[in-house]
Each structure stands twice: as structure tokens, then as C-alpha cells.
Amino acid sequence: MNLPTRSVLVTAALTTTLFPLSATSNEYAHDRAKVTETLGGEDYSPYAGRDFPTVPLFGDTHLHTAVSVDAGTMNKLGQEEAFRFARGEEVTTTHGLRAKLSRPLDFVVVSDHAEMYGLMPQLLSGDPEILSTPLGKKWYENLTAGDPALAFDTAMEIVASLSDDVVPIDNPKATKKAWQAYTALADRYNDPGVFSAIIGYEYTTEGANNLHRNVLFRGDSDDANRTIPFSQYDSKNPEDLWTYLADFEARTGSEVLAIAHNGNLSNGRMFSMNAYDGSELTVEIAEARARFEPLYEATQIKGDGEAHPALSPEDAFADFDTWDAANLNGTELKTPDMLPGEYARSALKRGLEIESTLGVNPFKFGMIGSTDSHTSLSGFEEDNFFGKHSGVEPEPDRWKHEVIAAPDPDLTIYGWKQAAGGLAGVWAQENTREAIFDAMMRKETYATTGSRMLVRFFGGWSFTEGDTLTRLPADAGYRKGVPMGGDLSAGPDGAAPTFLMAALRDQYSGNLDRIQVVKGWMDADGETQEKVYNAVWAGDRALDANGELPDVGNTVDVANATWTNTIGAPELLGVWQDPDFDPTQKAFYYARVIEIPTPRWTAYEARRFGVEMDETVPMITTERAYTSPIWYTPES
Incomplete structure (x- = not known):
């Protein structure tokens, strides 16, 4: 006692x-x-009883390791190294470089390709299940014969086999073993409240046209082990994936979601107005997509997918890390009519069109960013970028390496074209798998190109400037409106919607230039329109007669890869009201936050290695964030 x-x-x-x-x-x-x-009707503590999401979390939902067939031909780092790196530990890369993030991530999805899941590590280790197949035995002997040329040719043959209609090595036993080893590892690295290791994989179909989806599980290995990854060998039709996910949920009671891969290389197919087979879109297909694809990957290493200058010619910030020459491998040139089916903003407008005739909006998605790195490293930081795959790790000439070689040399993608991004921002109740999944389902998420800026965006009918005079703007946001990803109900007669927005800069990145509101709507003639409004900005700049804002300036010293935060603002808060609101017209609104110019990863590389790159290589970037939209639908 x-x-x-x-x-x-x-x-x-x-x-x-x-x-x-x-x-x-x-x-x-x-x-x-x-x-x-x-106390006059309120508790003393402003935090007591608060039940809205208050935890900003950053993560990567699209990361590949040696377990993915295409990555495993070059990458020697496995899934454990991926988890360790994401949670802030130092690892050694395939080429022997030490690597570490500036700050740990809050969550990660190791989303290795479903196709022949786990093949490369099993093949290289001489797994009996793989060697029991004739092709597996042949590939193993070629890779281990000690002949570099033969090994390279075999690796390319293995990658090329991913385009086959029939699975080259059909061994469900080996796939199940690799999948269950991964889910057990994810459970081991999952640390509720500290780091979430969310279980997932990538469904890869129409390889050159990038109609891929990352599938995420809400639960643990007990849930995920009730299936194995659904792959293109099961079906190349994404509609069949949604059916499969619906069946999984009905059979197990577990929840899953899919995130559409960035569509800028899909040559118009990602956001087609038709069904996968070209037939008319049905209510059932539209509902399935809306249910199972609540999010879209708007930015990543292979370019930015928010907007395109040809689709938004009046948007000065639309041409950012643009990849628009062809599909992924350069086998099909891109034509202008393909662009509307590839970019987030045009897809959101297409969703309004489809909803007006079908009654369902299949493209009612929120925004996230992720890397699509194939190095096992979530490398999204400009000064710490390890490239798309292990063949383009940091070295003096990687800026001119052929990352993606096309039949036409003019379509080849060189190393400098890679973007050091992106990142998924999530507003959750806590750092757990379940809370992050739930936030994704309600679309309370935003995409960034790599910066960890904090962004809030609310829509309502009665926000005032007084709501910004607080360190808790979200208190008014949730009390008087709906957050990003939400729906605005009809407002008072004669009222126009108001939007409360706040952004706080990443402590390691640039100050903020401005917050813009991007609006899309359907006019009285049934045509979709868009407009970008400058809503809140740094400094004493003033809008001109066209609503344009003078540039914030540029402090970047390219030669030394440095900048100063003597321009811009560390935070921006404001309220904006739609000056062109028509209560009879459907609309969506999302916020875009722009940082001041900072050095691009190519500038850091040129300085480190003392190399001079071509004049066409960009050395400066403007990091940015895109929130999930808020939708307005007239009552009628």
C-alpha cells in the first residue's frame, strides 16, 4: 500500500x-x-467538446518497391525499407546513397502493382513456387547466369510481359504468399497515433494509357487477406474492379476505396464521357465510380493534372509541370480533343454535364497528390528528390537520362521533366488507418506538389471577415458551413455563397503568394464554364480591372539554389463571396494556394554537381495546393 x-x-x-x-x-x-x-452559455476552454477534424496529416498513397515487377528489375529496396523511410528513418538506396526525409510522413500506402504481385523478389531468390513454372525457371536462369546483357534483356522481357492479355506466370499460391507477407509487414509498422501503414495495391490497366487505380483498405491484414490483389489479368475494365470491390465489401463487411491515377497520360480515357467499352454511360456505372473513387491523384512525378493551358487559357498558373505530348510510352500522340478527359478541372465540369442528363455525377471527386515513386522512397522534396525509378537516382547527368524512351525521339521523356511531387493532405480526427480512410471517403483532403502547407476551405452563406480574426478559423468553418469535399445546401433567397479559407506555409518552404478560388458551373444553355478568382493575397497589391493580380516577385538565386522569404506571407486568411452567383446553376468551387517561387530540384542538382543544364530546363518552381471541391446544386 x-x-x-x-x-x-x-x-x-x-x-x-x-x-x-x-x-x-x-x-x-x-x-x-x-x-x-x-460562463454565459459556453465552456471556458475553446477546445472542449470540439468534434470536427483537427489533425492535418501528410502522406503518400502511391509508392512502389522491388515487389512491383516494373520496379523490381532495377530497385533492390523492399517494402520494409519503404515503411522505414516514410516514417523518417535513414535507408540506403539501390545505388548506395544514404537517404532520409526532412520530416517523417504521417501515413503511407505501399501500393505495389497487382500484376504478378511479388514476382521479382521471389524470382531472384529462387522461390520453388516460381521455379516450378517453365517461364519462371527460364527467367531465373537468365537473371542469375552472370551475363549482364542477358540479364538486362530478360528484365525488359519481364516488364514487356505486363502488356500481355494472359498472365505469364499464373501462380495464385505465390501471389497469396507475397500479399500476406506484405499485409503482415504493414500491420507491424502501423503505429496508431504516430504512423499509419495503410494496406493497398495498384490495379494497373491499359499500361500506356495509365487507367490505373490505387486500392486502399480501411482495415488490417485480417480484412485484406480475405482477397488477393485484383489485376488486369482478371479484367482490364475498371468497371469490373468496382464490381469486385463491391463484392468484397458485401462478402466481408470491410471497406475499400480506389484512387484514380493521374490522367494526364491517358490520352483522354481517364475521364471519358462513355463507358469503358465506348457505349453510353449508365446510371449503375456512374454510381459505382462515384462510390468507389472518391479521390483523384491530381499531381505526381509524371506531371501535374489539375489544369491545362489549352483548356484554361486565361489561367496564368495552368501550365505547371505539364506532360502533354503523348501517352505514357509515346506510342500514341496526343490530340487537343483528348485533353478534357485528362485534367481534374475539366473532369469536374464533365461531371456536372453527366449529372444533368443521368442524375448521377461520376466525377464528384476530391483531390490528393502522391509520388508514384518506384524507388521505395517517398521522395517529393525538391532538395531531396530520388527520381521516378532506381535507374535515375541522383548523379551529375541524370537530368538528361531517358526516363521514358519513346519510338519517336522527340517524345522521349528526359530526367529533368520529372516533377518532385506530390503529397496527400488529409484532415482527420486522429492518425489511424480508420480515421484517414474516413477522411478520404468524405473527401476532406487536398493535393500538394510537395509542400506541407496547411490549408482549410469552407463554404457557407454567412461567413464574414470576423471569422478570420481567430486562431481557430475551422470553428466557424464547421459551425457555419461545410468543409472541402462537402455539399452546399440551398441558401437564403438572394444570397450568394461565401467561402472561408486559410493557409499556413510549410516551415521549410516558401511564403504564400495567394489563394485563388476556382469555380466551374453549368450555364443556362447547358454549357460548362470556369473562372479563377484571386481571393486572398500577400502584400499591398491590388486587383486590376480584369481581376488580375500583379506577380508577387521572385527572390530565387538559381546559381546557389536559395531564396528568401522576404516576399509573400507566412499565412493567408480571408472570406470571399461569389460575385457571379446564379442560384439556378450547378457549380463547384475549390481553392488553389500558390507559394512564392522557390528553387526546383534541377537547381539543387546543378549546384551540387556543378553541371550546366540546357536553357530549356526549368530551375524555378511555384509549389501549390489544390483542395477538394465544394459543390452547389440547386434544389430543383
């Missing part, structure tokens, strides 16, 4: 003598009515 010390007893006695507890204070300790009466 532990007894209080004499000093504790004396202190307690003195406290009771000098400051006796009154009957009133004892009453208040248990009488909420008296507390409310005394």
Missing part, C-alpha cells in the same frame, strides 16, 4: 485551511447547468 508522504499531507492540509472548497465550487464541479449559467 502506497501512503502519501508527510510533505504531501502537510500541503493538502494547508491548502484546505487557506483555500477552503466552498459548497458552490463543489456544486459547479457536478452541475453543468450552473456552469453554463455562470
Whole structure:
């Protein structure tokens, strides 16, 4: 039995003598009515009783390791190294470089390709299940013969086999073993409250046209092990994936979602107005997509997918890390009519069109970013970028390496074209698999190109500038409106919607230039329109007659890969009201936050290695964030 010390007893006695507890204070300790009466109807603590999401989390939902067939031909780092790197540990890359993030991520999805899941590590280790197949035996012998040329040719043959209609090595036993090893590893690295290792994989179909999806599980290995990854060898039709996911949920009671891969290389197919087979879109297909694809990957290493300058010619910020020459491998040139089916903004407008005739919006998605790195490293930082795959790790000439070689040399993608991005921002209740999944389902997410800026965006009918004069803008946001990803109900007669927005810069990145509101709507003639409004900005700049804002400036010293935060602002808060609102027209709104110019990864590389790159290579970037939209639908 532990007894209080004499000093504790004396202190307690003195406290009771000098400051006796009154009957009133004892009453208040248990009488909420008296507390409310005394404090004027509110608790003293502004945080008591708060039930809205307050935890900003950053992660990567699209990461490949040696377990993916295409990565495993070059990458020697496995899934464990991927988890370790993401949670902030130092690892050694395939080429022997030490690598570490500036700050740990909050969550990661190691989303290795479903196709022949786990083949490369099993093949290289001489797994009996793989060697029992004739092709597996041949590939193993070629890779281990000690002939570099033969090994390279075999690796290319293995990657090329991913385009086959029939699975080259059909061994469900080996796939199940690799999948269950991964889910067990994810459970081991999952640390609720600290780091979430979310279980997932990538469904890869129409390889050159990038109609891929990352599938995420809400639960643990017990849930995920009730299936194995659904692959293109099961079906190349994404609609069949949604059916498969619906069946999985019905059979297991577990929840899953899919995130559409960035569509800028899909040559118009990602956001087609038709079904996969070219037939008319049906209500059932539209509902399935809306249900199972709540998010879209708007930015990643292979370019940015928010907007395109040809689709948004009046948008000065639309041409950012643009990849628009052809599909992924350069086998099909891109034509202008393909662009609307590839970019987030045009897809959101297409969703309004489809909804007006079908009654369902299949493209009602939120925004995230992720890397699509094939190095096992979530390398999205400009000064810490390890490239798309292990063949383009940092070295003096990687800026001109052929990352993607096309039949036409003019379509070849060189190393400098890679973007150091992106990142998924999530507003959650806590850092757990379940809370992050739930935030994704309600689309309370945003994409960034790599910066960890904090962004809030709310829509309502009664926000005022007074709502920005607080360190808790979200308190007014949730109380008076809906967050990013939400739907605005009809407002008072004659009212126009107001939007409360706030952004706080990443402590390691540039100050903020501005917050813009991007609006898309359907006019009285059934045509979709768009407009970008400058809503909040840094400094004493003023809008001109066209609503344009002068440039914030540029402090980048390219030669030294540095900049100063002497321009811009560390935070921006404001309220904006739609000046062109028509209550009869469907619309969506999302916020885009722009940082001041900072050095691009190519500038850091040129300085480190003392190389001079071609004049066409960009050395400066403007990191940015895109929130999930808020939709307005007329009551009628």
C-alpha cells in the first residue's frame, strides 16, 4: 500500500485551511447547468467538446518497391525499407546513397502493382513456387547466369510481359504468399497515433494509357487477406474492379476505396464521357465510380493534372509541370480533343454535364497528390528528390537520362521533366488507418506538389471577415458551413455563397503568394464554364480591372539554389463571396494556394554537381495546393 508522504499531507492540509472548497465550487464541479449559467452559455476552454477534424496529416498513397515487377528489375529496396523511410528513418538506396526525409510522413500506402504481385523478389531468390513454372525457371536462369546483357534483356522481357492479355506466370499460391507477407509487414509498422501503414495495391490497366487505380483498405491484414490483389489479368475494365470491390465489401463487411491515377497520360480515357467499352454511360456505372473513387491523384512525378493551358487559357498558373505530348510510352500522340478527359478541372465540369442528363455525377471527386515513386522512397522534396525509378537516382547527368524512351525521339521523356511531387493532405480526427480512410471517403483532403502547407476551405452563406480574426478559423468553418469535399445546401433567397479559407506555409518552404478560388458551373444553355478568382493575397497589391493580380516577385538565386522569404506571407486568411452567383446553376468551387517561387530540384542538382543544364530546363518552381471541391446544386 502506497501512503502519501508527510510533505504531501502537510500541503493538502494547508491548502484546505487557506483555500477552503466552498459548497458552490463543489456544486459547479457536478452541475453543468450552473456552469453554463455562470460562463454565459459556453465552456471556458475553446477546445472542449470540439468534434470536427483537427489533425492535418501528410502522406503518400502511391509508392512502389522491388515487389512491383516494373520496379523490381532495377530497385533492390523492399517494402520494409519503404515503411522505414516514410516514417523518417535513414535507408540506403539501390545505388548506395544514404537517404532520409526532412520530416517523417504521417501515413503511407505501399501500393505495389497487382500484376504478378511479388514476382521479382521471389524470382531472384529462387522461390520453388516460381521455379516450378517453365517461364519462371527460364527467367531465373537468365537473371542469375552472370551475363549482364542477358540479364538486362530478360528484365525488359519481364516488364514487356505486363502488356500481355494472359498472365505469364499464373501462380495464385505465390501471389497469396507475397500479399500476406506484405499485409503482415504493414500491420507491424502501423503505429496508431504516430504512423499509419495503410494496406493497398495498384490495379494497373491499359499500361500506356495509365487507367490505373490505387486500392486502399480501411482495415488490417485480417480484412485484406480475405482477397488477393485484383489485376488486369482478371479484367482490364475498371468497371469490373468496382464490381469486385463491391463484392468484397458485401462478402466481408470491410471497406475499400480506389484512387484514380493521374490522367494526364491517358490520352483522354481517364475521364471519358462513355463507358469503358465506348457505349453510353449508365446510371449503375456512374454510381459505382462515384462510390468507389472518391479521390483523384491530381499531381505526381509524371506531371501535374489539375489544369491545362489549352483548356484554361486565361489561367496564368495552368501550365505547371505539364506532360502533354503523348501517352505514357509515346506510342500514341496526343490530340487537343483528348485533353478534357485528362485534367481534374475539366473532369469536374464533365461531371456536372453527366449529372444533368443521368442524375448521377461520376466525377464528384476530391483531390490528393502522391509520388508514384518506384524507388521505395517517398521522395517529393525538391532538395531531396530520388527520381521516378532506381535507374535515375541522383548523379551529375541524370537530368538528361531517358526516363521514358519513346519510338519517336522527340517524345522521349528526359530526367529533368520529372516533377518532385506530390503529397496527400488529409484532415482527420486522429492518425489511424480508420480515421484517414474516413477522411478520404468524405473527401476532406487536398493535393500538394510537395509542400506541407496547411490549408482549410469552407463554404457557407454567412461567413464574414470576423471569422478570420481567430486562431481557430475551422470553428466557424464547421459551425457555419461545410468543409472541402462537402455539399452546399440551398441558401437564403438572394444570397450568394461565401467561402472561408486559410493557409499556413510549410516551415521549410516558401511564403504564400495567394489563394485563388476556382469555380466551374453549368450555364443556362447547358454549357460548362470556369473562372479563377484571386481571393486572398500577400502584400499591398491590388486587383486590376480584369481581376488580375500583379506577380508577387521572385527572390530565387538559381546559381546557389536559395531564396528568401522576404516576399509573400507566412499565412493567408480571408472570406470571399461569389460575385457571379446564379442560384439556378450547378457549380463547384475549390481553392488553389500558390507559394512564392522557390528553387526546383534541377537547381539543387546543378549546384551540387556543378553541371550546366540546357536553357530549356526549368530551375524555378511555384509549389501549390489544390483542395477538394465544394459543390452547389440547386434544389430543383
